[in-house]
Structures are given as structure tokens and as C-alpha cells.
Amino acid sequence: MHDVTKVAIVGSGPAGLTCAGDLARMGYRVTVFESLHSTGGVLRYGIPEFRLPKAILDFEVESIKSLGVEVKVNALIGGSYTLEDLFKEGYKAVFIGTGAGLPYFMGVKGENLNGVYSANEFLTRVNLLKAYEFPEYDTPVKIGKKIAVIGAGNVSMDCARVSLRLGAEESWIVYRRSDAEMPARAEEIENAKEEGVKFSLLTLPVEVLSDGKSGVRALRCIKMKLGEPDQSGRKRPVPIEGSEFDMDIDTVIVAIGQGPNPLLPRKTPDLKVTSHGNIVADPQTGKTSIEGVYAGGDIATGAATVIEAMGAGKRAARAIDQYIKKL
Amino acid sequence: MAYKILEKEELAPGIKQYDIHAPRVAEKFKPGQFLVIRLHEKGERIPLTIAMADARAGSVRIVFQEMGKTTFELGAMNKGDSIMDVLGPLGVPTEIKKYGLVAGVAGGVGAAPLLPILKALKETGNRVITILGSRTKDLLIFRRELEKVSSELIITTDDGTAGEKGFVTFPLKRIIEGKNKPDAVWAIGPLIMMKNICNVTRNDGVRTFVSLNPIMLDGTGMCGCCRVTVGGHVKFSCVDGPEFDGLMVDFDEIIVRNRRFLEQERISYEKYKNSL
Ligand SMILES: Cc1cc2nc3c(=O)[nH]c(=O)nc-3n(C[C@H](O)[C@H](O)[C@H](O)COP(=O)(O)OP(=O)(O)OC[C@H]3O[C@@H](n4cnc5c(N)ncnc54)[C@H](O)[C@@H]3O)c2cc1C
Ligand SMILES: Cc1cc2nc3c(=O)[nH]c(=O)nc-3n(C[C@H](O)[C@H](O)[C@H](O)COP(=O)(O)OP(=O)(O)OC[C@H]3O[C@@H](n4cnc5c(N)ncnc54)[C@H](O)[C@@H]3O)c2cc1C
Ligand code: FES
Numbered sequence: 197m198h199d200v201t202k203v204a205i206v207g208s209g210p211a212g213l214t215c216a217g218d219l220a221r222m223g224y225r226v227t228v229f230e231s232l233h234s235t236g237g238v239l240r241y242g243i244p245e246f247r248l249p250k251a252i253l254d255f256e257v258e259s260i261k262s263l264g265v266e267v268k269v270n271a272l273i274g275g276s277y278t279l280e281d282l283f284k285e286g287y288k289a290v291f292i293g294t295g296a297g298l299p300y301f302m303g304v305k306g307e308n309l310n311g312v313y314s315a316n317e318f319l320t321r322v323n324l325l326k327a328y329e330f331p332e333y334d335t336p337v338k339i340g341k342k343i344a345v346i347g348a349g350n351v352s353m354d355c356a357r358v359s360l361r362l363g364a365e366e367s368w369i370v371y372r373r374s375d376a377e378m379p380a381r382a383e384e385i386e387n388a389k390e391e392g393v394k395f396s397l398l399t400l401p402v403e404v405l406s407d408g409k410s411g412v413r414a415l416r417c418i419k420m421k422l423g424e425p426d427q428s429g430r431k432r433p434v435p436i437e438g439s440e441f442d443m444d445i446d447t448v449i450v451a452i453g454q455g456p457n458p459l460l461p462r463k464t465p466d467l468k469v470t471s472h473g474n475i476v477a478d479p480q481t482g483k484t485s486i487e488g489v490y491a492g493g494d495i496a497t498g499a500a501t502v503i504e505a506m507g508a509g510k511r512a513a514r515a516i517d518q519y520i521k522k523l
Numbered sequence: 524m525a526y527k528i529l530e531k532e533e534l535a536p537g538i539k540q541y542d543i544h545a546p547r548v549a550e551k552f553k554p555g556q557f558l559v560i561r562l563h564e565k566g567e568r569i570p571l572t573i574a575m576a577d578a579r580a581g582s583v584r585i586v587f588q589e590m591g592k593t594t595f596e597l598g599a600m601n602k603g604d605s606i607m608d609v610l611g612p613l614g615v616p617t618e619i620k621k622y623g624l625v626a627g628v629a630g631g632v633g634a635a636p637l638l639p640i641l642k643a644l645k646e647t648g649n650r651v652i653t654i655l656g657s658r659t660k661d662l663l664i665f666r667r668e669l670e671k672v673s674s675e676l677i678i679t680t681d682d683g684t685a686g687e688k689g690f691v692t693f694p695l696k697r698i699i700e701g702k703n704k705p706d707a708v709w710a711i712g713p714l715i716m717m718k719n720i721c722n723v724t725r726n727d728g729v730r731t732f733v734s735l736n737p738i739m740l741d742g743t744g745m746c747g748c749c750r751v752t753v754g755g756h757v758k759f760s761c762v763d764g765p766e767f768d769g770l771m772v773d774f775d776e777i778i779v780r781n782r783r784f785l786e787q788e789r790i791s792y793e794k795y796k797n798s799l
Contacts, residue, residue, distance in 0.1 A: 231610065231741075231743050232741065232743075233561055233568075233607070233608040233610070269608070270608050270609060270610040271547075272610065272613070272743055275612070275613060275743070276551035276552075276553075276556070276611075276612045276613075277547070277551065297743075297744070297745035298744060298745065299745065299746065299747045301747065301750075301757065303757075307757075308750060308752065308757070308776055308780065310779065310780060310782070310783045311783075313748075314746060314747040314748070316745055316746045316747065317740060317746035317747055317748045320740060320741065320745070320746050321740065325567065325568070325740075326565075330787065330790075330791070331787070331790050331791050331794045332565065333565045333567075334565060334566050334567035334592060334593060334791060335567040335568070336567075336784040336787030336788070336791070338783065338784060338786070338787060410779040410780075410782065457743075457744060457745060458744070459743065459744055459762060
């Protein structure tokens, strides 16, 4: 009788689920640990129903479970439970796919006013907790008449479109560079425009103005122009002096990007991270600085794509299999 | 997996204590940490402090005050019922070490989270003086338990029905100005109480730890809705706290931020009440 080898997966986003499925097919006993109460990562809490029906996600998760993968929700690794605990519990290898879940803020005055959300908070309320069905569902979301979404990535387009669907009268994308530099996919930008999302480009928010109670009255911005190319190769936006103006806004959603979730690396001093806090992992195998620990998806690459995350999960599954066979 | 309510007790009108089966949480609990729970599929996620854990029985204790929809609905559950989701223990545990003389100040239901902290502080060789305050006599909880861990227990009530009439700030002021100035103060209770306590301790520069209760969602650092300003820096209470240096906290901001969904909370509660 040979023991079936146990492998732990941390995070149930596309990277973790793909890795789990592949390892289960190879005959491993796989357990997925997910900190939220539901699986799927960004596919569940970030990407809205109208772009990715949750029934499709549920189907995918069920088919992975039917391979024998055990999924533990409400299981945070890197808080009170550590990677070390997993090895103690007999897991022979661990794959970390914890994603880019740390919301960045602008650091401007007024950003803590009521009426300012991070994209993550806004989307989690709406998608994960179904605030669009409040009060049938208990989680509230408060949406004003005029929304400004800061940033122009896929996440921003989703926030702007969700706002309109929740009944906002105006929904603006406020972005400091121009049309050509918007990081969102062309298709997403097109869809947003078709639904009536407006664009204020070459516009940098410098302050969120209070309505004197606790809400937002306006977004103070400065106009930008494009200068010399910066490190990213894109033309650097520079403020035009004296061009401040106020946008009439009552809700602000900050969608300027997400960083790697720092919880697990913080609790795992031996795990090497980049200056941005991403886990250092071999792009071919996902191998990290700790033996038996692999990582992939947004936690390693920074915010990227579903396909890339799945690819990383697949490659890591192969590498984990080879690693365990050599033990 | 569901989390069963093993014991239920009403400690005071509107204040209830549950022991919940959550072995993985119980095993790791340290004073100062909290849970995020969700009652059912349509429920919201709310944070509650862990008041005690019994690793052998695999249970954790929560003490909560019925405030709105979710806490009333929780309060209506019974022994044997199950809570759908329990996540924890979350947050940075209290730093338990020898400070010397410690003053604990509890306001209302804040006595529950304060108790394990004071107990651990006492076991580490600190001398503990405790001030327990509430609106009225009926709402004083954990009197006997706090007495056990304290060399002195001072009771205050707003209406004078027990102990000294007035706020917890008065005896604290007296203690600080007396011979035995505390080396550290722990204050847990309503935001306005913690703010006022800090206004008392600030003058004498007494280290003051407070446990903040901003609105939370995930409890794992991914949404930023629990952000607070401490010493001019933005912190996420769920992962950087919930305990902070009270003298650095911008309380007014949290008080305002906790009113973000007042209107929706009212709608939710009305709907719940009418459904009964
Ligand atoms: C709103 C939005 C729209 C997007 N649109 C697109 C798109 O159209 N096309 C595209 O290709 N990409 C899109 N992306 C990007 C894509 O979703 C991500 O690149 C992808 O989901 C990354 O997958 P992942 O598995 O690495 O991490 P994630 O999907 O982030 O999953 C990580 C999971 O790990 C869990 N977790 C985190 N820390 C812990 C811990 N310590 N313990 C246990 N569990 C933990 C998290 O709760 C989460 O469930 C979008 C992203 C967002 C936010
Ligand atoms: C770290 C932490 C520990 C806590 N520990 C305890 C405890 O041990 N015992 C206890 O009685 N209470 C505790 N609270 C407060 C408790 O979470 C709220 O009373 C509860 O969420 C109210 O929900 P409700 O639906 O019953 O009432 P609601 O009517 O929804 O809200 C009443 C008030 O509670 C606050 N609140 C609402 N939703 C949330 C939320 N999701 N997160 C945080 N606060 C919210 C708001 O200020 C609101 O005005 C704690 C809060 C935090 C942040
Ligand atoms: S509750 Fe979401 S970051 Fe703290």
C-alpha cells in the first residue's frame, strides 16, 4: 500500500485551481486553502456577473472537486496558520497562488472620506456579496449619482460599468495619461464606451473634496500633458501648471492597481520577495527560495491575466510532480 | 462545513455569549484577535472579537451586542444552530509582556475582548487595575471575572445604579494623578470612550492601547474599507491592528467612517424586523 502524497494549494484563483486540478489528475491528494468564504479568486469577487457568469465558475470549481480535490474555505494561510504548519500537517509541497489582492490608494487628501472606495471593496461588495441585490442580501453598497473611477485598466472599466448598472447617472474614467496608454483591453474600453462610460483623460486627481458633512462633493484634478518617455516606455504625464479644475462627483472608486497580498510573505521570512513584494518564483517551474514551495499567478508576476495565471499553475503542477518523485 | 453554536447565554439585556465549534480557530487564538463571520448565504461578513478559546473542546467564545440586522439575527439563533462561515483568528495579537502596572478600561461589551488580554497580562506578572463602565447596572458584564484578574476593580455607570456615577474617564484620571501612575493602559469600548480615554492619558504620556472597530469586509487586507489614520499614516485595521497606539489614532475619522452605510443599515434592520 503506498500513501497518497498530499499537496497544499494556497489561494483558489485561476492559478491555484489549475494547479490543483492538474495535480489531482496526476494522482495527488490535493487540498486548496482559500481565505474567503468562496472559491475563484478574482473570478468570483472581481469580475462582474455580466462578464463572467458565476454559474460557469461554479461548474469549473465543481469539476475540479470531482477529481477529488478538497477545498477548504475560510482558511487563511499566513495569518495564524503558516506554511510551516502545512508541512507539519504532512503536505509534501505547497503552491502559493494568493494573487494581487492589496489595493493601492492615491495618497491624496480626502481619500478617507465616506464615498471613496477601493476597486476591491466596491467589486467585492457587489460581486462576492451580491450587494446589487440589497436588501435581499445583507451587504450594502452605496452609490451616488456621479462616479469617478481613477485609472484605466480592466478593473477600472468593470467598476465604471458596474456603477452604471447600479443606477449611477454619470460614470467617468479619470486617467492621467492619454487614450493610447490605457492599460485596459481595447474590447473592454469599447464596451465601456458603448454603455455610456465617459472618459476624462490626461487628468490627475489631486484631492477629494468634502461636502462638509462626510461625503464627497467634487474631485479636484489637474490637467496633464505627455512629456518624454518614462521607464515603462510610455510618455510621462506632466502636470500643466495652473490647470486645476473640479469635477462634480459624489463617489470615487480608486482603481490604480493592486499589489501582492503581503500577509503570507510577511509571515514567511525565508520566502524571497521582490522590491514590490512579489514572491520570487522561477517562471518555468514556479520554484521559490524555499524547498517544496512553489508560486505563480499574480502573486509572482504582479497583476496580469487569467490565462497567465492558469499557465503558471500548470507549469508548477508539473514541477511539483517532478520534485515529489525525487523525494 | 458549518460552525455549530455549542452554548448560548444572555449576559445582559441585548448582550449574548456564544461558544462556537471552530477547532482550527481555537487552536491558534491569542488575546486581541478576532473573527469574521457570515451567518448564511445572503449574510454580510461582520467582525467579532474572540473572548476566549478552548482548544481541547475546539470552541471559541464570542460576546456581542445586538445592534442591527446581523447581530439581532445572530442573537435569535439557538444552541445547536450553525453559522455558515467563521474565519480567524485574524489580526495582530496583543503584545503580552511585563509592563508593570497596567490599567484596563472596559466600556460595555468591550469587557469581553479586554478580559483575555488582562488575564494574560496578569499571568505575565503585571499588576492590573480595571475600570468597568456601562450605561446602567444591568449592562455590566464579566464583573466577577475581571475582579479575579485585577488587584482593584472600579465600577462606573452613567446613571449611578452601580459603582461611581459617571464615565470611566474619571477614575482613570484619578489613578494617573495619584501615586500609582500606570505604565500602560488598555481601553476597549465605544470609539467615543476610547477617544476620551486617550485625551486623559495623552497629558501624562501614558502608553495607551485601543482596539479599533471600523467597518470591515474581508478581514484579510484586501479591500481597504477598514483603513484608519494612525500617526498620519493609513493602516488597515484588520491586518495592521485592530490594536493600535491610541494616542496616534484619528478617532473622529473612524467615527465618521462608521456611519457610511447608516441609511442601508436602517433599511436592512426594518426589513428584518418586519419579517419576524
Ligand atoms: C476587476 C478585474 C477584472 C479583470 N479582468 C480581466 C480580464 O478581463 N481578463 C484577464 O485575463 N484578466 C483579468 N483580470 C486579472 C485576472 O483576474 C488575474 O490576473 C487573475 O485572477 C490572477 O489569478 P491568481 O490565481 O494569481 O489570483 P487571484 O485570482 O487573485 O486569486 C487569489 C486567491 O487567493 C486567496 N488568498 C489570498 N491570500 C490568501 C492567503 N494568505 N491564504 C489563503 N487564500 C488566500 C484570495 O482570496 C483569492 O481567492 C481582472 C482582474 C480584476 C481585479
Ligand atoms: C475588530 C472588530 C471587533 C469587534 N468585536 C465585537 C465584539 O466582540 N462584540 C460586539 O458586539 N461587536 C463587535 N464589533 C462590532 C460589530 O462588528 C458590529 O456591531 C456589527 O458588525 C454590527 O452589525 P449589525 O448588522 O448588527 O448592525 P448594523 O446596523 O449593520 O451596524 C451597526 C453599526 O455597527 C458598525 N458595523 C456595521 N457593519 C459592520 C461591519 N461589517 N464591520 C464592522 N462594523 C460594522 C457600524 O458602525 C454600524 O453603524 C467589532 C468590530 C470590529 C471591527
Ligand atoms: S477589512 Fe478589508 S482590508 Fe481590512
